[in-house]
Amino acid sequence: xxxxxxxxxxxxxxxxxxxxxxxxxxxxxxxxxxxxxxxxxxxxxxxxxxxxxxxxxxxxxxxxxxxxxxxxxxxxxxxxxxxxxxxxxxxxxxxxxxxxxxxxxxxxxxxxxxxxxxxxxxxxxxxxxxxxxxxxxxxxxxxxxxxxxxxxxxxxxxxxxxxxx
Amino acid sequence: xxxxxxxxxxxxxxxxxxxxxxxxxxxxxxxxxxxxxxxxxxxxxxxxxxxxxxxxxxxxxxxxxxxxxxxxxxxxxxxxxxxxxxxxxxxxxxxxxxxxxxxxxx
Numbered sequence: 001x002x003x004x005x006x007x008x009x010x011x012x013x014x015x016x017x018x019x020x021x022x023x024x025x026x027x028x029x030x031x032x033x034x035x036x037x038x039x040x041x042x043x044x045x046x047x048x049x050x051x052x053x054x055x056x057x058x059x060x061x062x063x064x065x066x067x068x069x070x071x072x073x074x075x076x077x078x079x080x081x082x083x084x085x086x087x088x089x090x091x092x093x094x095x096x097x098x099x100x101x102x103x104x105x106x107x108x109x110x111x112x113x114x115x116x117x118x119x120x121x122x123x124x125x126x127x128x129x130x131x132x133x134x135x136x137x138x139x140x141x142x143x144x145x146x147x148x149x150x151x152x153x154x155x156x157x158x159x160x161x162x163x164x165x
Numbered sequence: 166x167x168x169x170x171x172x173x174x175x176x177x178x179x180x181x182x183x184x185x186x187x188x189x190x191x192x193x194x195x196x197x198x199x200x201x202x203x204x205x206x207x208x209x210x211x212x213x214x215x216x217x218x219x220x221x222x223x224x225x226x227x228x229x230x231x232x233x234x235x236x237x238x239x240x241x242x243x244x245x246x247x248x249x250x251x252x253x254x255x256x257x258x259x260x261x262x263x264x265x266x267x268x269x270x271x
Contacts, residue, residue, distance in 0.1 A: 003169050003173045010177075010181045014185070014188075020188070026200045040215055043181075048222060067245065068204060092195060100183055103186070122221075122222045124226070130227060138231050141235060148238070149238065157249075160249040
C-alpha cells in the first residue's frame with residue numbers, strides 16, 4: 001500500500017514538474033507547480049511529517065502560489081515568445097543529465113541497502129514535537145525569521161509602491 | 166511484471182528529490198519568462214525540502230522538519246520580495262523576457 005501511494009504521488013510530482021518546464025504559458029506552469037506541491041505534501045505524510053504536510057499545503061500551495069498567480073494576472077503575462085535558441089539549450093541537457101546521474105550515483109552508492117519507509121514508524125512529526133523543538137532548541141533562528149519576514153514585508157511595500165509627489 | 170513490494174526503499178525518495186531538482190534547474194536554464202524562472206526556483210526549494218524530510222525519517226529526528234519549515238518561511242519572504250522586483254521591472258520596461266533586461270551586461 002505504501003509503495004502504491006508512493007508510486008502514484010511520485011508520478012504526479014514528476015509529470016507536473018515536466019509540465020512546468022515545457023508549458024509556454026505561465027498560468028499552466030503555476031498550476032503544475034501547485035500539483036507538485038500537493039503531491040509532495042502527500043509524500044511528507046507518508047514519511048510521517050504531519051505538520052510539514054499541512055504547512056506545505058497552507059503556506060506553499062495556498063499562500064505563495066496565490067501570490068504568483070496574482071502577479072501573473074496583474075502583469076497580464078502571455079505566452080512566451082519563441083526566440084532564438086541559445087547555447088544553453090544545447091549544452092544544458094547533457095549537463096543536466098550528468099548532474100542527475102551524479103546525484104543518483106551518489107545516492108545509490110552511499111545508501112546501498114537502505115531501510116524501507118514504513119508509514120507510522122516515524123511519529124515525531126506532529127505539531128507537539130515540532131513546536132517543542134521550535135521553541136527550545138531552535139528559538140533563536142525562529143525569532144530571527146520573524147525579523148526576516150518583517151524586512152521582506154517592508155521591502156515588498158517599498159519596491160511595489162507608487163511614487164507620490 | 167513482479168508484484169509491487171509493500172514499501173519502498175528510502176533512496177527512492179532521494180532519487181525523486183534529485184529528479185525534481187534537475188527539473189527545476191532545467192526550467193531555470195531554458196525558460197525566458199521571468200515568472201516561470203522564479204517558479205523553477207521554488208521547485209528546487211521543494212525538492213530540497215523532500216530530502217530534508219527523508220533524512221529526518223532516516224535519522225529518526227525532528228530537525229529535518231524544522232529545517233524544511235525554515236526553508237518554507239524563507240521561500241515566502243523571497244516570493245514577496247521577488248515578485249515586487251518583477252512588478253518594478255515590468256513597470257519600468259514593459260517586458261517579462263529575461264533576455265531583454267540586460268542593462269548590466271557589457
